[in-house]
Amino acid sequence: MIRFSDIAGNPVMDTSTATTVGKLEAPIIDPATHRIVGFRVKKSKGPGDVLLWASVAGLGPDAVTVSSAEQVSDPPPELKDRSGRKLDVLKRPVLTEHGHPLGKVKDVEFDPSDGRVTNLLLKDSFVDGGRLLGIGKYAVVVAG
Amino acid sequence: MSVLLRAADLLKRPVVTLAGDDVAQIKDVIYSSGSGELAGFTLNGRGIFAGPLKQTLPWSNVHGLGPAAVMIRDLDSLADRQAFDGELEGAGGVVIGSMVLTHSGRNLGVVTDVILDVREKSTDAVGYEIEPSDKTAPRRQFVPLPDTLSVSGEALILPDTALEFIRDDLAGFGAAVDEFRSRLGRPEAHPSEEPTP
Numbered sequence: 179m180i181r182f183s184d185i186a187g188n189p190v191m192d193t194s195t196a197t198t199v200g201k202l203e204a205p206i207i208d209p210a211t212h213r214i215v216g217f218r219v220k221k222s223k224g225p226g227d228v229l230l231w232a233s234v235a236g237l238g239p240d241a242v243t244v245s246s247a248e249q250v251s252d253p254p255p256e257l258k259d260r261s262g263r264k265l266d267v268l269k270r271p272v273l274t275e276h277g278h279p280l281g282k283v284k285d286v287e288f289d290p291s292d293g294r295v296t297n298l299l300l301k302d303s304f305v306d307g308g309r310l311l312g313i314g315k316y317a318v319v320v321a322g
Numbered sequence: 323m324s325v326l327l328r329a330a331d332l333l334k335r336p337v338v339t340l341a342g343d344d345v346a347q348i349k350d351v352i353y354s355s356g357s358g359e360l361a362g363f364t365l366n367g368r369g370i371f372a373g374p375l376k377q378t379l380p381w382s383n384v385h386g387l388g389p390a391a392v393m394i395r396d397l398d399s400l401a402d403r404q405a406f407d408g409e410l411e412g413a414g415g416v417v418i419g420s421m422v423l424t425h426s427g428r429n430l431g432v433v434t435d436v437i438l439d440v441r442e443k444s445t446d447a448v449g450y451e452i453e454p455s456d457k458t459a460p461r462r463q464f465v466p467l468p469d470t471l472s473v474s475g476e477a478l479i480l481p482d483t484a485l486e487f488i489r490d491d492l493a494g495f496g497a498a499v500d501e502f503r504s505r506l507g508r509p510e511a512h513p514s515e516e517p518t519p
Contacts, residue, residue: 273390274388276386277387277392312340314342315344316344319393
């Protein structure tokens with residue numbers, strides 16, 4: 179398991195030219211499947227600023243590698259809202275489905291092999307990734 | 323965990339879908355004209371310039387009610403205003419402002435608010451906040467609410483045993499309600515509550 183804070187800001191390296199094509203900015207999480215479906219990239223030299231999980235060639239401790247800068251592109255239509263800054267999971271307050279506040283999301287722990295979110299880390303607790311119900315513009319909602 | 327709160331404390335609380343979007347906030351509480359129970363809420367839009375919404379939120383569609391938000395499944399949980407035809411809203415309602423009388427004819431005071439018992443999985447209206455008619459009594463008192471009671475626009479009739487369970491702070495009121503209800507022969511104060519694992 180790795181935490182997003184371990185790789186946040188890491189360079190996205192284009193292996194064909196050995197140049198940096200951007201830096202990891204935020205994870206993009208699909209609340210329905212509890213998986214990281216991609217990353218938002220800042221200072222992108224590609225056509226857009228979203229790197230889909232399927233386009234990642236390697237996810238290492240010091241860099242993320244891609245086969246070409248073209249992989250960092252605009253999101254597909256179904257992920258357009260999801261990948262925006264307004265639906266970022268980090269720093270968003272967490273509510274249970276019964277309206278109890280749990281705190282803000284500090285970090286996301288995920289499985290680097292398939293992107294499955296294992297835990298949302300809050301200030302002094304954590305929430306199992308399987309409890310995710312929704313990530314909206316107001317709050318992250320979890321079951322229980 | 324169980325928290326007692328006044329229905330008026332719910333005003334301005336955000337209404338949040340399970341997808342995490344805030345779609346409205348509570349404008350006012352609607353009490354059912356027949357039984358004096360909570361029937362639902364009228365809604366305002368979110369944001370400084372948002373006005374009242376045409377939709378309302380019936381109590382049966384509330385998924386969860388917590389200290390931070392009123393949770394609903396999705397936008398389909400909101401209903402038209404017609405859903406509350408015949409019910410009365412907020413301060414103009416049947417309950418707020420009613421006189422509380424005991425069976426033996428003693429006037430306890432005037433209802434100022436409804437007390438809700440918010441639990442992890444369910445919410446129940448358990449009592450009324452009253453302004454006592456007795457001027458030597460504390461400024462606010464709480465009377466427990468039996469399962470069934472008679473309400474009209476004029477008065478609300480409580481059994482005499484309720485007198486013993488009047489409290490002047492919310493802290494001890496929860497236990498008083500449970501005891502009062504068990505005294506009235508209700509097997510359990512919260513039969514709708516699921517057992518917690």
